Amino acid sequence: MVNNNINNFYDRIFNCSAGEDFARLAMEIFLYQSRHTPVYRDYLSAISVNPGQVKSAGEIPFLPVEFFKTHKVVAGDKPATTRFTSSGTTGGRAAVHHVPDIAVYEECFTRGFEYFYGNLSQYCILALLPAYAGRQDSSLLYMVQKLMEKGGHPGSGFYLRDYDRLRKRLTEGESEGQKTLLLGVSFALLDFAESAEPVHLRNTIVMETGGMKGRREEIIRDDLHKSLRSFFGVEKIHSEYGMTELLSQAYSQGDGIFRTPPWMRVSAREINDPFSGVTEGRAGGINIIDLANFNTCSFIATRDLGVVHSNGSFEVLGRYDYSEARGCNLMV
Numbered sequence: 001m002v003n004n005n006i007n008n009f010y011d012r013i014f015n016c017s018a019g020e021d022f023a024r025l026a027m028e029i030f031l032y033q034s035r036h037t038p039v040y041r042d043y044l045s046a047i048s049v050n051p052g053q054v055k056s057a058g059e060i061p062f063l064p065v066e067f068f069k070t071h072k073v074v075a076g077d078k079p080a081t082t083r084f085t086s087s088g089t090t091g092g093r094a095a096v097h098h099v100p101d102i103a104v105y106e107e108c109f110t111r112g113f114e115y116f117y118g119n120l121s122q123y124c125i126l127a128l129l130p131a132y133a134g135r136q137d138s139s140l141l142y143m144v145q146k147l148m149e150k151g152g153h154p155g156s157g158f159y160l161r162d163y164d165r166l167r168k169r170l171t172e173g174e175s176e177g178q179k180t181l182l183l184g185v186s187f188a189l190l191d192f193a194e195s196a197e198p199v200h201l202r203n204t205i206v207m208e209t210g211g212m213k214g215r216r217e218e219i220i221r222d223d224l225h226k227s228l229r230s231f232f233g234v235e236k237i238h239s240e241y242g243m244t245e246l247l248s249q250a251y252s253q254g255d256g257i258f259r260t261p262p263w264m265r266v267s268a269r270e271i272n273d274p275f276s277g278v279t280e281g282r283a284g285g286i287n288i289i290d291l292a293n294f295n296t297c298s299f300i301a302t303r304d305l306g307v308v309h310s311n312g313s314f315e316v317l318g319r320y321d322y323s324e325a326r327g328c329n330l331m332v
Helices: 006-013 020-036 038-046 102-117 139-151 163-176 186-195 221-232
Strands: 082-085 096-099 124-128 180-184 204-208 238-241 250-252 264-269 283-290 299-308 314-319
Touching: 006 020, 020 038, 082 139, 096 102, 102 139, 102 250, 124 139, 124 163, 124 186, 163 180, 163 186, 163 204, 180 186, 186 204, 186 221, 204 221, 264 299, 283 314
Parallel strands: 124 180, 180 204, 204 238
Antiparallel strands: 082 096, 238 250, 264 283, 283 299, 299 314
């Protein structure tokens, strides 16, 4: 039975558990979106999937993420109050996520962060996000700004290229024993590391959000983390995995192994056949169920390549690029 009370999803997703509870809710949201998200409804028709014949969460088709570049992906007729846009640094048009209820996003990133790292009020948050300076439509910038506000630490703030001030803030935090999160895009963290003498952090989590944004040559994550570990004197470099088209984030607390909050799940598909899954431990295209996307589409086939492990954790190996996803071409 389709749950047409969309507010009921909001009440349940953040309290869902693994197993049957997640699967049941995923099926309810799938049936809702198969009727009320026109782009997804038409996509299902194009690939000859009858929603009534989908009997389990494992059979739910994933919408190619490219549709967020070409269509307005929204469930129902509730107007979008917020519009997030991707940076578009990899060429082509930018993806747009129309968000009808910004409160869902705020609940997502707050609960998601605290699920892995504990209460926000413990942290001074320092951000190195120069690629996003001046952008009002960045979901990452919005998230970090709100996390700072919710945490309430007076020392939290953005540091574009003011590395002397950042170094001073880090040093002060260390001397005070203050828990600190230093979060930045890869190229900015590397620029900072090359601009000064190494620092040795004991109370600070260093977290990269990925991406050279065309500023530096792309390098593999292991090499990036090795350089950052050496400069900051830490054992692990943490990572955040998110995208404009999703409301939820996954986090790695070291070694590039990402874990998801309970309302998010990752699987892998065959690279050359987007409608077939791969066995655990084999590389494939990353598919994501993000129940928090109930206002748009919760079932997204990304262009990231990765490996999903038996415990639900995953690694991101990179991206595979071709003109358009095979499934997406069916709608052209």
